[in-house]
Amino acid sequence: MIKCDQLSKKFYPSLFSKKEIFALQEISIEAIKGQTYALAGPNGSGKTTLLSCILGMYHPTSGSCSINNLHPQEAHSRINMGYLPENFSTYPDITPVEAIKHYALLSDKTIETSAVDEWLTKFDLFHERHRKIRGFSKGMIQRLGMVISLIHDPELIIWDEPSSGLDPEGRKLVLDLILEQKKKGKTIIVSSHILSDIERTCDHLWILKKGKLILDDNIHIACERANCKTVEELYLLKIQAEHI
Amino acid sequence: MKIIKMSYFHFFRIISERSVIFILSCVFLIGLLSTAMRVGLQELGIPLPSSNTLVFTFQLWSFGAFLYCFFRASGTFDKDISLKVFSTLITKPIYFWEYQLSQFLGLFFVYIFISLGSILLILIKALIYKIDFPNLFLLRIICEWIDSGSMILIIFSLALVMRKSSAIAVFLGVYILNAILSQTASSTNIIVQILKEFLYMITPAHQNLDFDTVSDSSFADMLQMLLEYISLILYAGTMMILSNLYYYKKDYPLRDHS
Numbered sequence: 001m002i003k004c005d006q007l008s009k010k011f012y013p014s015l016f017s018k019k020e021i022f023a024l025q026e027i028s029i030e031a032i033k034g035q036t037y038a039l040a041g042p043n044g045s046g047k048t049t050l051l052s053c054i055l056g057m058y059h060p061t062s063g064s065c066s067i068n069n070l071h072p073q074e075a076h077s078r079i080n081m082g083y084l085p086e087n088f089s090t091y092p093d094i095t096p097v098e099a100i101k102h103y104a105l106l107s108d109k110t111i112e113t114s115a116v117d118e119w120l121t122k123f124d125l126f127h128e129r130h131r132k133i134r135g136f137s138k139g140m141i142q143r144l145g146m147v148i149s150l151i152h153d154p155e156l157i158i159w160d161e162p163s164s165g166l167d168p169e170g171r172k173l174v175l176d177l178i179l180e181q182k183k184k185g186k187t188i189i190v191s192s193h194i195l196s197d198i199e200r201t202c203d204h205l206w207i208l209k210k211g212k213l214i215l216d217d218n219i220h221i222a223c224e225r226a227n228c229k230t231v232e233e234l235y236l237l238k239i240q241a242e243h244i
Numbered sequence: 245m246k247i248i249k250m251s252y253f254h255f256f257r258i259i260s261e262r263s264v265i266f267i268l269s270c271v272f273l274i275g276l277l278s279t280a281m282r283v284g285l286q287e288l289g290i291p292l293p294s295s296n297t298l299v300f301t302f303q304l305w306s307f308g309a310f311l312y313c314f315f316r317a318s319g320t321f322d323k324d325i326s327l328k329v330f331s332t333l334i335t336k337p338i339y340f341w342e343y344q345l346s347q348f349l350g351l352f353f354v355y356i357f358i359s360l361g362s363i364l365l366i367l368i369k370a371l372i373y374k375i376d377f378p379n380l381f382l383l384r385i386i387c388e389w390i391d392s393g394s395m396i397l398i399i400f401s402l403a404l405v406m407r408k409s410s411a412i413a414v415f416l417g418v419y420i421l422n423a424i425l426s427q428t429a430s431s432t433n434i435i436v437q438i439l440k441e442f443l444y445m446i447t448p449a450h451q452n453l454d455f456d457t458v459s460d461s462s463f464a465d466m467l468q469m470l471l472e473y474i475s476l477i478l479y480a481g482t483m484m485i486l487s488n489l490y491y492y493k494k495d496y497p498l499r500d501h502s
């Protein structure tokens with residue numbers, strides 16, 4: 001489904017700066033249909049940059065990336081994709097119903113108002129459906145982002161820190177949703193700092209540190225191999241052991 | 245079809261803003277009130293306005309609509325990127341040019357909507373003032389509209405991709421250039437003529453046609469106006485393609501890496 005081959009990305013702090021920042025260094029990963037992947041790593045390790053390269057928002061400095069054998073910048077490659085950014089945002093002067101319908105339209109799907117209402121009820125936003133997004137709290141906007149990423153029933157779901165800004169109830173909703181989509185056979189990539197959630201929902205773990213991939217393995221196999229009881233233990237072991 | 249629906253979304257999003265509805269309603273009501281006042285003042289011996297006054301009102305309204313749409317357009321892409329609206333949009337199966345064109349058309353529809361309001365007002369005024377309606381008057385209004393509409397196409401295409409300050413600079417530059425070119429219109433100096441033609445080619449400046457005498461215009465004049473209009477559309481298209489290439493080659497600045 002997704003394949004990254006020797007993917008590297010570097011940035012220059014300013015136009016005339018010679019200093020290079022290596023955000024990603026020779027990352028080779030593959031995501032297979034129906035599996036759930038977790039992307040973990042310390043702050044600034046390159047998680048969002050990797051997702052941005054996969055989504056075609058960044059041009060890789062070297063290496064390549066493909067979605068269903070298509071270049072990420074081909075619009076067709078994104079037809080069956082649902083993405084939730086770290087801090088979801090949309091036009092503030094529209095209602096959630098208008099936003100959902102608009103984003104569904106962009107994904108070539110026409111959604112009936114009754115279906116939108118069902119989704120809004122599920123995400124506890126039904127009573128806010130005629131209110132402008134401008135007045136929404138961070139958690140409400142994040143939940144709206146989740147609806148938008150799932151409304152067109154995508155095959156590939158990419159969520160970048162979905163629990164950010166959510167209360168415990170919202171966090172539980174995220175977990176339930178991941179498990180629900182997993183049951184439906186969807187391919188899911190979740191970037192998260194909450195390792196207990198990763199342990200409960202994901203099959204595979206990618207750990208990034210300073211732009212390098214230091215773990216690419218099945219969660220249970222990796223835990224057994226490293227003799228760790230939890231993903232948190234495994235994560236700390238890997239992060240502290242790797243001197244990059 | 246998707247682009248038209250997206251344009252409608254942007255059009256509707258702007259038009260449904262309370263401030264826009266409020267300002268438009270106020271201007272329309274003031275326009276109607278002033279008409280009523282002028283009719284009332286007629287009894288005191290003050291004559292009703294001529295068609296020229298109404299055309300001036302229309303020009304003023306059009307300029308206001310243009311300024312509003314221009315400021316609304318400028319920095320649109322930058323704003324979408326900084327507000328992180330763009331990061332969700334661009335992960336949908338649309339190309340950047342589709343997003344760009346829909347924003348452009350959305351704003352253009354807003355401009356047309358506001359202009360239609362002014363045409364309605366002017367027509368009501370013309371009916372009340374019993375000005376030669378609709379033949380000559382309607383034609384003049386439409387010609388005025390086309391004239392300013394062509395300029396709008398250019399300016400919007402530039403403003404969308406620019407930051408507000410750059411867009412204002414371009415706007416002023418084009419108007420100053422336009423003024424200079426109008427001054428040199430009758431010059432017989434060959435160098436001035438060549439320079440003028442060159443500036444016409446490389447800038448969105450256009451010749452000032454006198455639409456007040458449009459009823460006397462020959463077929464050649466109308467053809468020239470049409471060709472000029474087409475060339476301006478092509479110019480706007482070129483600007484959009486160039487800016488599209490610029491954004492295509494660029495990483496969308498989703499984060500500050502400094």
